[in-house]
Amino acid sequence: MNDSSASPDKLGMNVFSADDLTSDFRVVVRQGTRRGIRLERLFWATLKQLAEDKRLTLGELVDEIELSNNETGNLTSAIRVACLRWMADQSAALGKLASLRTINAILGACPAPAFALSSTKKILTFNPAFQNLVRRHLPIGSSEEARRDLRLSLDLNVADIFTRLDANYGIPIASGFVIGTAERRYRGQLNIVRAPIKTPELLLSFVVNG
Template identity: 30%
Template sequence: MLIVKPRTDALSDLEPIEEPLPSIDAEEIEPRFRAVVGRGGERRGIRLERIYWDGLGRMSTSGKMSTADLVHYTASQMPESGNLASLLRVLSLKWALRRLDTVEDISSMANTNAIIQASPSPTILLTHDKKVQLFNDPFLSMLRQRLPMTDTAQLTKGLRFSIDTHIEEAIATLERNKGKTLNTGFTITVGTQTMKGQINLALAPTHEKSMLIGYISRY
């Protein structure tokens, strides 16, 4: 059973998630030697840990250039007393952090709220701990239409929202099937009044917690 305390000002209501630090394998800290040959035939021998080679590979793909070109670009910025391997490590991490900042901006709760508010159909955001975090005006209009009460505060107070699928199971299913949606039934109860319908669930594009956006398709 999902206890609904719908609020449109709930953007800062989520508690931060404490993520465990990743473990490090011995092979991951062992530097790997590669000979990189530039366009002019200049050969450079570089030793970097695997994670930095992976980072340089992603940078190269994103920039539509070869790793050799990326190394040449980095070497051209290196001061006389600089160390190319160190500079490549810094460049790789700086690029990764900038990409992370971009992704976190896009997947912020503010943007998720904008997606929900832009939906023309009744839409809610369900958290992993079984709470309705956000909702839009069409959702509130649906409640007023199907569960008529004179007082909006009375309508939302004690309102209960349940789905026919366990929310943990729904999240796991959608995480296994990226880009898919899951249709299931829902029930809303306020006092002695009840309404049922169908809801389409999708993984919310957020990084704070695993959450679901629910688009009510029939009621």
């Protein structure tokens, strides 16, 4: 095994690099008191982010961690735990934001017709403005069977849209679209962005001429 390479998990993804595991000895100063601490570089980077988040200097943050964990007597372990707890809290907060509930809220707040499209080109959710657009241009019944009869096609391939969004750092992609039933069709234009959610992969599609 080569220690200089990243360590892969069971899915073949890099969990950490050798650089993350390298220990650095640094001196933290607080009110004239110098304290030497040895931590892995990944923890130093996280500790810096935590200090910025709390608007503290590194010295002030280390003091705070030491005071709140004076029972253990192991400062480096307390720092690592504080870093991991903060990262877990950050992840939980992002998890609440990156949810289908948030996607529904974004669509509901948009005055233009909009919908969320899955990677399999299935409309998962939509806002009232999009529902009104469909009713206006494609008079259909309100039954579930009638709604299933609706068909959507895009001028661009969905997989290509995801690729282009990733390559262009999320800049919206414009595409034409057609939605219709067996007898009627409506053609329009969309601005498409990637939804802020990890799974399932979704596209947020906003009709620009509805």
